[in-house]
Amino acid sequence: MSENPVTMEGAVCPIPLSHDEQIVMGHGSGGKMSHDLIAKYFTASFNNPALRAGDDAGVVEVPAGARLAISTDSHVVTPLFFPGGDIGRLAVCGTVNDVAMMGATPLYLTAGFILEEGLQLNILVRVIESMRAAAIEAGVQIVAGDTKVVQKGKADGLYITTTGVGTIEAGLEIGGAHAKAGDAIILSGAIGDHGIAVLSARGDLGFQADVQSDIAPLNRLIAKIIAVSERIHVLRDPTRGGVATTLVEIARQSQMGIVIREDVIPVHPPVAAACEILGFDPLYVANEGKFLAIVAREVADQVLAAMRAHPLGADAALIGEVVDEHPGRVYLRSRIGGMRVVDMLSGEQLPRIC
Numbered sequence: 001m002s003e004n005p006v007t008m009e010g011a012v013c014p015i016p017l018s019h020d021e022q023i024v025m026g027h028g029s030g031g032k033m034s035h036d037l038i039a040k041y042f043t044a045s046f047n048n049p050a051l052r053a054g055d056d057a058g059v060v061e062v063p064a065g066a067r068l069a070i071s072t073d074s075h076v077v078t079p080l081f082f083p084g085g086d087i088g089r090l091a092v093c094g095t096v097n098d099v100a101m102m103g104a105t106p107l108y109l110t111a112g113f114i115l116e117e118g119l120q121l122n123i124l125v126r127v128i129e130s131m132r133a134a135a136i137e138a139g140v141q142i143v144a145g146d147t148k149v150v151q152k153g154k155a156d157g158l159y160i161t162t163t164g165v166g167t168i169e170a171g172l173e174i175g176g177a178h179a180k181a182g183d184a185i186i187l188s189g190a191i192g193d194h195g196i197a198v199l200s201a202r203g204d205l206g207f208q209a210d211v212q213s214d215i216a217p218l219n220r221l222i223a224k225i226i227a228v229s230e231r232i233h234v235l236r237d238p239t240r241g242g243v244a245t246t247l248v249e250i251a252r253q254s255q256m257g258i259v260i261r262e263d264v265i266p267v268h269p270p271v272a273a274a275c276e277i278l279g280f281d282p283l284y285v286a287n288e289g290k291f292l293a294i295v296a297r298e299v300a301d302q303v304l305a306a307m308r309a310h311p312l313g314a315d316a317a318l319i320g321e322v323v324d325e326h327p328g329r330v331y332l333r334s335r336i337g338g339m340r341v342v343d344m345l346s347g348e349q350l351p352r353i354c
Contacts, residue, residue, distance in 0.1 A: 031241045031245050031284075032343075054249065055176055058071070066167060069103075071099050072163040072164075073161070074159065074160070078157075078202065081201075084197055085194075085197075088134065090354060091131060091160040092140070093215050093218075093288060096140060096218075097288075100223075100235070101235040107141070107165060108142075110162065111131070112160065115149045115150070116150055116151075116153075116156070123158070127158065171230070175253070178234055179233055179234050180322060181322055183321065184295055185260060186304055187292055187319045188290050189289075189312070191265065192242070192267060193289075194285075194286050194288040196209055209270050209274045211270050211271055218237065231296035232295045235292070236291060237287070237291045239286050239354055241344065242282070243265070244283035244343070245345050247292070247330045248342065251328050251329060254322070256324070256327055257327055259331050259333060260319050260320030262333065265282075266315045271285070300318060304316055329341065
């Protein structure tokens with residue numbers, strides 16, 4: 001008998017290098033390397049229940065009994081301006097959305113700016129104005145901040161860190177651990193627009209892609225679907241690492257299996273074409289104006305209709321379900337009926353996109 005028998009796993013790729021001694025770009029991908037870094041160093045050191053939950057925002061209870069969702073995010077996109085958005089709009093919408101994914105009503109933001117020596121003040125003014133407009137659109141206020149300047153060559157012109165705070169209604173429990181067998185998985189619209197728009201703006205495609213970033217504040221749409229039904233178990237915006245990585249996170253948090261269908265996942269033709277040429281899978285490309293909702297199957301049609309009635313959810317689709325089988329793993333049923341495992345992004349696909 002062979003010492004290395006064939007298993008049902010089939011061909012298995014070699015394990016990537018661990019990079020235990022220094023930070024590499026893959027640590028910022030939002031994929032497996034990011035998750036390993038966070039778990040090994042940050043979560044282990046700052047260990048507390050809100051952090052261990054692993055959601056987009058930490059949920060804490062204040063002495064008066066109210067619950068707050070708090071999230072912070074840093075934004076290092078290059079170029080600073082791209083089709084459909086800029087670093088300022090990204091900073092506001094990204095943090096508003098993370099707070100909203102807990103079912104919270106975002107109220108306040110803080111903003112920290114790292115400015116590079118030599119940055120043109122007219123660029124800073126454009127970014128600030130974009131942040132102001134996005135905050136008005138989302139219905140939040142920027143109430144505190146900080147500014148630092150670093151030497152020329154030490155930053156890509158401008159970095160922004162934002163923190164958001166929102167309140168959660170009593171009785172509302174939304175988070176990755178709450179997915180249940182039989183739940184329907186709804187995607188709010190077409191995927192991959194943001195990542196391809198930023199890559200196109202950098203000139204890295206070698207051709208022009210007519211794609212606009214999908215950056216938008218999603219809190220008003222989230223509020224609308226919660227008003228339709230409170231049987232919404234999970235909300236998550238698939239940013240770095242894309243839909244694939246996000247679904248794997250949820251499967252692991254809930255210890256449920258997930259099955260999605262390739263033929264019903266919306267992708268705009270220019271994005272699909274760019275991904276095909278570049279060898280990308282749209283499931284791993286970043287989004288900034290889309291979210292996944294995992295809801296009780298009985299209310300899925302109502303939630304889907306409410307999404308489609310809103311401009312930001314017009315292309316929403318039911319793309320899969322939560323199952324008891326293969327806990328912690330995600331499978332995709334291909335267009336031709338085959339099944340394949342969907343895993344986290346293992347390295348860096350599109351650097352500096354959010």
